[in-house]
Amino acid sequence: MSQALTVASRRRWAWKVAPGPAIGAVLMGLLLLCAIAPGALAPYSPLAFDYHALLKPPSAAHWFGTDNFGRDILSRVIYASRIDMQIAVFSTSFPFLFGTALGCLLGYFGGIGDTIFLRLVDMIITMPFLVLVIAIVAVLGPGLLNMYIAISVVDWIFYARIVRAEVLVQKRRDYIAAAEVMGYGPTRIIFRHLLPNVVTPAIIYWMTDAALAVLLGSSLGYLGLGAQPPTAEWGVLIADGKNFMTTAWWMSIFPGFAIVAAGAGFSLVGDGVAAALRRRG
Amino acid sequence: MNAFAATKLLAAENLTRAFPIRHGLAALLSGGHSPAIRALNGVSFSIGAGETLAVVGESGCGKSTLARALVRLIALDAGRIIFDGEEVGALAGAALRRYHRRAQLVFQDPYSSLNPRMTVGETLAEALTVHRMVSPAGRAARVAELLGEVGLPAVAAARLPHALSGGQRQRVALARALSVRPEILIADEIVSALDVSVQAQIVNLLIDLQERLGLAILFISHDLRIVRHIAHRVIVMYLGRIVESGPADAIFAEPMHPYTAALLRAVPQIGAGRSKAIALGGELQSPLDLPSGCAFHPRCPHAMPRCRTERPELRPIASGRLAACHLSG
Amino acid sequence: MTAPLLSVQDLMVRIGPLRPISCIGFDVAAGEMLGIAGESGSGKSLTLRAILGLLPSSASVEGRVLWAGQDLLQLSPRALAGVRGREIGMVFQEPMMALNPVLPIGLQITESLRAHLGLRGAAARTRAAELLDRVGIPAARERLGSFPHEFSGGMRQRAMIAIALAAEPKLLLADEPTTALDVTIQDQILKLLLRLRDELAMSVVLVTHDLGVIAETCDRVVIVYAGRVQESGPVAEIFARPAHAYTEGLLRSLPDPRRARQRLVPIAGSPPDPTELPAGCPFAPRCPAAIPACLATVPPLAPAGPRRVSACLRAGELTARALAPA
Numbered sequence: 001m002s003q004a005l006t007v008a009s010r011r012r013w014a015w016k017v018a019p020g021p022a023i024g025a026v027l028m029g030l031l032l033l034c035a036i037a038p039g040a041l042a043p044y045s046p047l048a049f050d051y052h053a054l055l056k057p058p059s060a061a062h063w064f065g066t067d068n069f070g071r072d073i074l075s076r077v078i079y080a081s082r083i084d085m086q087i088a089v090f091s092t093s094f095p096f097l098f099g100t101a102l103g104c105l106l107g108y109f110g111g112i113g114d115t116i117f118l119r120l121v122d123m124i125i126t127m128p129f130l131v132l133v134i135a136i137v138a139v140l141g142p143g144l145l146n147m148y149i150a151i152s153v154v155d156w157i158f159y160a161r162i163v164r165a166e167v168l169v170q171k172r173r174d175y176i177a178a179a180e181v182m183g184y185g186p187t188r189i190i191f192r193h194l195l196p197n198v199v200t201p202a203i204i205y206w207m208t209d210a211a212l213a214v215l216l217g218s219s220l221g222y223l224g225l226g227a228q229p230p231t232a233e234w235g236v237l238i239a240d241g242k243n244f245m246t247t248a249w250w251m252s253i254f255p256g257f258a259i260v261a262a263g264a265g266f267s268l269v270g271d272g273v274a275a276a277l278r279r280r281g
Numbered sequence: 282m283n284a285f286a287a288t289k290l291l292a293a294e295n296l297t298r299a300f301p302i303r304h305g306l307a308a309l310l311s312g313g314h315s316p317a318i319r320a321l322n323g324v325s326f327s328i329g330a331g332e333t334l335a336v337v338g339e340s341g342c343g344k345s346t347l348a349r350a351l352v353r354l355i356a357l358d359a360g361r362i363i364f365d366g367e368e369v370g371a372l373a374g375a376a377l378r379r380y381h382r383r384a385q386l387v388f389q390d391p392y393s394s395l396n397p398r399m400t401v402g403e404t405l406a407e408a409l410t411v412h413r414m415v416s417p418a419g420r421a422a423r424v425a426e427l428l429g430e431v432g433l434p435a436v437a438a439a440r441l442p443h444a445l446s447g448g449q450r451q452r453v454a455l456a457r458a459l460s461v462r463p464e465i466l467i468a469d470e471i472v473s474a475l476d477v478s479v480q481a482q483i484v485n486l487l488i489d490l491q492e493r494l495g496l497a498i499l500f501i502s503h504d505l506r507i508v509r510h511i512a513h514r515v516i517v518m519y520l521g522r523i524v525e526s527g528p529a530d531a532i533f534a535e536p537m538h539p540y541t542a543a544l545l546r547a548v549p550q551i552g553a554g555r556s557k558a559i560a561l562g563g564e565l566q567s568p569l570d571l572p573s574g575c576a577f578h579p580r581c582p583h584a585m586p587r588c589r590t591e592r593p594e595l596r597p598i599a600s601g602r603l604a605a606c607h608l609s610g
Numbered sequence: 611m612t613a614p615l616l617s618v619q620d621l622m623v624r625i626g627p628l629r630p631i632s633c634i635g636f637d638v639a640a641g642e643m644l645g646i647a648g649e650s651g652s653g654k655s656l657t658l659r660a661i662l663g664l665l666p667s668s669a670s671v672e673g674r675v676l677w678a679g680q681d682l683l684q685l686s687p688r689a690l691a692g693v694r695g696r697e698i699g700m701v702f703q704e705p706m707m708a709l710n711p712v713l714p715i716g717l718q719i720t721e722s723l724r725a726h727l728g729l730r731g732a733a734a735r736t737r738a739a740e741l742l743d744r745v746g747i748p749a750a751r752e753r754l755g756s757f758p759h760e761f762s763g764g765m766r767q768r769a770m771i772a773i774a775l776a777a778e779p780k781l782l783l784a785d786e787p788t789t790a791l792d793v794t795i796q797d798q799i800l801k802l803l804l805r806l807r808d809e810l811a812m813s814v815v816l817v818t819h820d821l822g823v824i825a826e827t828c829d830r831v832v833i834v835y836a837g838r839v840q841e842s843g844p845v846a847e848i849f850a851r852p853a854h855a856y857t858e859g860l861l862r863s864l865p866d867p868r869r870a871r872q873r874l875v876p877i878a879g880s881p882p883d884p885t886e887l888p889a890g891c892p893f894a895p896r897c898p899a900a901i902p903a904c905l906a907t908v909p910p911l912a913p914a915g916p917r918r919v920s921a922c923l924r925a926g927e928l929t930a931r932a933l934a935p936a
Contacts, residue, residue: 174394181352182408182457183381192407196398339792340763446880476649477819481863481876488873503793506822510865510874530870547797549822551849551864559801561794564762 018275024268027261034081042075046232055248065250067240073250077258080232083144084262087217087226087233088210091151095209098152099159100202104190106160107167107198117160124157130219137225147226151216155209159202166198200277207270211263218259234259290497291351291384291465292327296360298346302569318568320346322521323360325595330464333491333498335512335529337505337544341568342518344501348469351499352386353377365464382412385458389470391450395442401428401453402438408460427456432486448479452486459490465497466490472507484511505548509533514601517541520568520576523595527602537604539581575607583608615640615813616661616698616781621673623653623660623837628884630656632837632892635673635911638781638813643804645828645845646817651881653837654817658783662700663690677781696726699774703786705766709758715742715769716754719776726777741772744809746802764795768802775806782806782814789818800827821860825849830917833857836882836892839911841925843918851929853920855900856893858928891921899924 034041043063050070058065064073106114124132136150170176171194179189214234220226221235229236234255241251299317320343328334336344349355351362353369362369364384372380388394395404405424409415415423425435431452442450451471458466468487472480484507490496502508508515512529517538525538536542540561547560563580566572572579578588587607595605614637623631631653638644648654659665661675661682675682678697682690694700702708710718719738723729729737735754742750745768758766767787774782784803788796804827807814816828824831825845832842833854841854852858859877879896882888888895890905897904903923914920914929922928 174388174390175396177349177354178386178388178394178454178457179396180354181381181386182411182461183378184407184411188411193396193399197396339794448880476881477821477860478649478863478877479880481874484865485873485876488871505793506865509867510870513871533867543794547794549796549800549820549826551822551825551861553822553826555826557801557804560797562798564764564795565792 018272020268021272021275024265024270024272027265028269031081031085031258031262031265034078035085036082038075038079038082042072042078044072044075046071046076046079047230048072048075055244055251057248058250064254065248067248067251068244073237073254076232076237077234077255080234080237080255081258081262083227083231083233084214084217084259087144087147088213088262088266091148091213091217092155092206092209094148094152095155095159096202096206099156100163100195100199102156103160103163103202104167104195104198107164108171108186108190108194114164117164121157121161124154129154130216133216133220134223134225137220142225142228144227144231147217147220151213158209159205162201162205163198166201167194170194170197203277204270204274207266207273211266211270214259214262214266289327290330290365292363293347293351294325294361294363296321296324296347296350296362297358298350298355299358316569319521319571320568321350321357321360322571324518324521324523325360326516326523326526328465328497328499330497331491331495332513333487333500333511335500335502335508335515336518337502337508337515338518339503339544339565341520341565343521344518345469347518348386348467348499348501351467352381352384354386378412382461383463384465384467385461385463386467386469387451387454387458387471389473391447391454391474392442394454395450397442399441400438401433401440401442401445404453404457405438405460408457412461414461423460427460430459430490431456432482446479447475448482451475451483455483455486455490459494462494463496465499467499467501469501470503473502473504480507487511505533505544506550517544520566520571522576522605523603524577524606525602525604526595527599531599531602537598537602537609538606539583539608540577543582575605612640614638615677616815617674617676618657618661619674619676621657621660621671621675623656623665623669623671625666625669629887630837630884631660632887633908634834634837634839636832636839636842638815640780641807641811641813642829643807643814643816643827645824645831646815646834647819647821647824647831648834649819649881651836651884652834654834655785657834658700658785658815658817661783662694662698663687664700695722695774695779696777697779698781698783699777699779700783701767701770701774701785701787703789705763705770706758708770709766709773711758714755714757715761715772718769719754719773722773722776738772738776741776742769744806745769745772745775746798747772763791764798767791767795767799771799771802771806775810775812778810780812782812784814784816786818787816788823789820796823803827821849821864833860836887837884838892838908839919839921840893841911841914841918841920841922843915843920847915847918851931853914853918853925853929854893854922855897855924855928856922859896859898891923899928 048071053066053070055068056062056066062072064077066072106117132154133150136153137146140146140149176189176193179193217226218235221233222239227233227236237255238252241248244251298321299319301317324347336347338344346355350357357370364380369380402424405427406420409420409423424438428435428437433449433452472483475483487498488511491498500511509529514527515529515532516526517524517540519540525532525541532541536545543561561580566576566579574590574592575588578584585607593605593607595603598604598609616638619635621631621634634653634657646654646657660671665671671683682693716735716738719741720734723734723737738754739751742753747753747765747768761769788799791799800823803814806812818824828845830843831845831848833840835856840856848857849861852861862875863877865874877896882892890907891909894900894904901923909921909923911919911921914925
């Protein structure tokens, strides 16, 4: 009994003290549910044509309306969340892991590798990220996998930069010097001592990056460079409704909301994670 | 007569280290020479097993650089460190790791010398593991033993550093250093950041450990009151050089270098009486631009013309005592 | 007996769940140097900030701080700003933190001169140079344009003192002004404070953890522990014949040249957790001389000799014997 009370009161506290992350958590929870078990939530199959219900506005039968093939928009949006959440996670995981590891090594050892890296950073940040990714996709060809590759090739640099900066700070602290005096080798120092203390900014950035990845993936999908139709992906859905903006606005607007919800969800949860990590660290 | 002279555990010969400044403008201003902070300028001394040698001096004298150079955290430009017959500068790999077992260093700031994300137990166990001090089965027991040696309860092993006070953290740092059973412990201002009553506890702990383990201690401090209490011999440093050295009692009773005398006058003591006169006027010279001759002459109340032109060598002036001053030469 | 210049009475400060100051009170007479001695967490630095209203906004303060017939704690922020700097000056521990790094020293002094004395232009600059000269900075006129980072630690501290003295305050509050300095520089700064005290007929409240500093500079001392005054009185008397077990413990734990290389006698244990202060005397859990009455209620500050008070129930027994070597 008392346990239930404390859970409820903790939830109320969460709402009062940290409404942002709480809202974010709710949004993320919803989206994750859609991504994991779309079949349970979607009323229709995303590919089911219904020629009797073309371009119908939102109604009781079709909450988000139907598109020009009679497909239920709600179901398509729900199934698309699987793809977009995958994009958020997969396109950022490799940059996070690789960038963090490299940032540690570069920050700790410095030297010529570090100098090369800094020049690389200078080059990359002068170019808009989206343009770079589009350029790479143009070379590799459209498609989800190529999009992951294109993003990974560029995105790791931002993680490496953040982690390298934090390593430069932590490297000077006495506990690292103490580890050296204890005779520990560089491997142990970097991975056992430095890494846990520098990874926090990278984790925080990862959450924001996931939000940006959703936006990026949708943009590429809209342009036809990412996920390919008939795959349901929010950007693709928006592109599908492009020609019907004035007659069937619901085709593009609802996937748009979904993108906003995903972006907001990741950002708000990211804020909460950042605050929690800051308090602990 | 120095009872420890027979067994010289560590000998430092002519240690020299300068830190170049990499500003282009500064190089231009100094007329082409690349300016450098001369942190150590030919420092030589030795320490025997089981003795406490104190290094005193104010900021810029080079004592922290010295501490770090002795444990190979900082490289030397010139000079040798001989530990138990081996030249420390030439060590590498496994031999270097063996040296780290025998010579340890404890830092000044208890708030940054422990990994904030490792518990006390993990920090100590790591040292035991890397140096294979004990079998995995006996590790936990050894950690508890080490904590006991420094006066901490065994339950402290589960705590993270942020839950401990400054004094407790220093004890953990000491336990870590002692876990590898070193023969010489370098204590770099380890009590400076602590409260007075806690300082007393740590000082007692050091005295205990020295008695029990036969530890040699290089005690670096700017607080002469504590140094007087713990040191057998003392080295006084100024701007990268030793200006005086000898048995602690002798130096405190009768300092032979004007800087040592000024330091002693400056120390605030209870019951020492009040004087309006300043112990030592002037400011520390910039280590970028050392004065000619004796580095101390601009501030020295007894400076002679010779002091401006000729740098005094560190010379024996009485049994076991050295001083670098033209007055006593 | 003339009225004290400053009278702090029953000061209590609460910040969140903590009560860093439970009850602190003392008087400062005109022209005297009062030391406040205590370890970290005793509330000594916070006391100075409370006097000048420099506590965080989340802090709640009770008590009275009587200055020139007014209670500073009751003043409006504007009125208090008129007292700060003009009548009461303050010097901090870390000059690099307390000085504005992007403004030249001269400007920081003339700013104070303009605000408090209405001096401007050439007159202000001349006065600023005079002040720098008075605190012992050579080539004062030229140094007006220097930035804080161009000064050494000791010089920065002198500059901070110059800024604090710009408006000729009657009282100077010094929060650990020499703790971060080398011992020879500390000596210079302390002697400077003594000289200024004499030349300007100013009172000084010096907060420090170093009893030696108090012994060499202060006239009277207030010993603080866990947010309470434990005893106060003339320096020489207190150090020769402490009337509180904490003071005695502190003095005993200091290195004694006569007992070199023997064990020091530290005070057992550590200061209490500020969120869980004991019911009685805060020092009782660590006190070797504690009696049951000490743990029951907080002992009041009672007279322990002429011009001395102590919050120790056994003050009488302690003062009966002078501090002898163990």
